[in-house]
Amino acid sequence: xxxxxxxxxxxxxxxxxxxxxxxxxxxxxxPCSCYTYAExxxxxxxxx
Numbered sequence: 001x002x003x004x005x006x007x008x009x010x011x012x013x014x015x016x017x018x019x020x021x022x023x024x025x026x027x028x029x030x031p032c033s034c035y036t037y038a039e040x041x042x043x044x045x046x047x048x
Contacts (some may be wrong), residue, residue, distance in 0.1 A: 003028040005044055012040070 009022040023040040026048065030036075041048040 001028055001030055006038075010040065 004027055006025040006027045009024055011020045012023055013020055021042070023042060024044050026039045026041055028037045
């Protein structure tokens with residue numbers, strides 16, 4: 001399994017308040033099967 005935080009932060013917007021939040025993209029890939037998992041996280045702490 002290969003894992004990494006990808007690129008720069010991405011802005012997401014609250015649909016009610018319009019508030020912008022910066023998020024990080026976590027990506028994990030199983031190279032032999034090409035299965036990919038991606039998740040947006042609020043920070044890059046170990047718990048995420």
